[in-house]
Amino acid sequence: KQEVTQIPAALSVPEGENLVLNCSFTDSAIYNLQWFRQDPGKGLTSLLLIQSSQREQTSGRLNASLDKSSGRSTLYIAASQPGDSATYLCAVSDTNAGKSTFGDGTTLTVKP
Amino acid sequence: KAGVTQTPRYLIKTRGQQVTLSCSPISGHRSVSWYQQTPGQGLQFLFEYFSETQRNKGNFPGRFSGRQFSNSRSEMNVSTLELGDSALYLCASSLGLAGFSNQETQYFGRGTRLLVL
Numbered sequence: 001k002q003e004v005t006q007i008p009a010a011l012s013v014p015e016g017e018n019l020v021l022n023c024s025f026t027d028s029a030i031y032n033l034q035w036f037r038q039d040p041g042k043g044l045t046s047l048l049l050i051q052s053s054q055r056e057q058t059s060g061r062l063n064a065s066l067d068k069s070s071g072r073s074t075l076y077i078a079a080s081q082p083g084d085s086a087t088y089l090c091a092v093s094d095t096n097a098g099k100s101t102f103g104d105g106t107t108l109t110v111k112p
Numbered sequence: 113k114a115g116v117t118q119t120p121r122y123l124i125k126t127r128g129q130q131v132t133l134s135c136s137p138i139s140g141h142r143s144v145s146w147y148q149q150t151p152g153q154g155l156q157f158l159f160e161y162f163s164e165t166q167r168n169k170g171n172f173p174g175r176f177s178g179r180q181f182s183n184s185r186s187e188m189n190v191s192t193l194e195l196g197d198s199a200l201y202l203c204a205s206s207l208g209l210a211g212f213s214n215q216e217t218q219y220f221g222r223g224t225r226l227l228v229l
Binding site: 045 | 116118147154155156170217218219220222
C-alpha cells in the first residue's frame, strides 16, 4: 500500500527566504507526482506535475524534483512571499492502485 | 474557462439522513474523482468516474456511492450519515483517467463542507 509522508508538518519562515518542502513515498511504481497548494477553506490548486520519467519541473519561483528510485520529491520555493502561505500537498499517482495518494501536507507561513 | 464547480458549498445534516453532492467538471474533461478530507485522515480517495463508469474505488463503505452523467457531471451520495462523515468533500476533474496516466493534471473544485450533527 502506497504511503506518502511530508516533512515538516509546519514551517514558518521570514519573507525572502528560500525553502524546501519534502515528500517521500514508499512505492516507486508511480505514473506521476503532483504538488498542490491549498488555502484555508478552499480546494486544491495544482502547482507542478512531474511525470515518472522526468527529474524536475519548474514554474516561476517553484521547482520540484523527483527521485523515483529513492521515493523522494522536493518542492523548492525561491524568495518566499507572504502570499505563499498555504498548505502544500504532494500526491503520487499509483500504477498499482490506479489512484492518487496524498500526503498530509506541510503548512507554510511566510512572515512579512 | 470555468473551473470545477461543486454545489452546495456547505451542508448541515443529521445522523441517519442522506446527502447528494454535485460536481461539474471543466468543460471537455471526462474524468471526475472524489476525495474526502478530514483533519485526522487527510485527503482520501473515494472513487473516479470516466465516461459514466466507475473506474476505481477507494476504501470506503458502500454508503458512499456516485454516478456520472453523459455530460460528465457527477454526483456523490452518502446514505445513513454518521458523525464521522463530517468532512470537506472535494472533486477533481481531468481530461483523461487521472489514475492511469503519467500526465493527467487534476483540477480541484472548492469543495463541499458537510457537517453531520
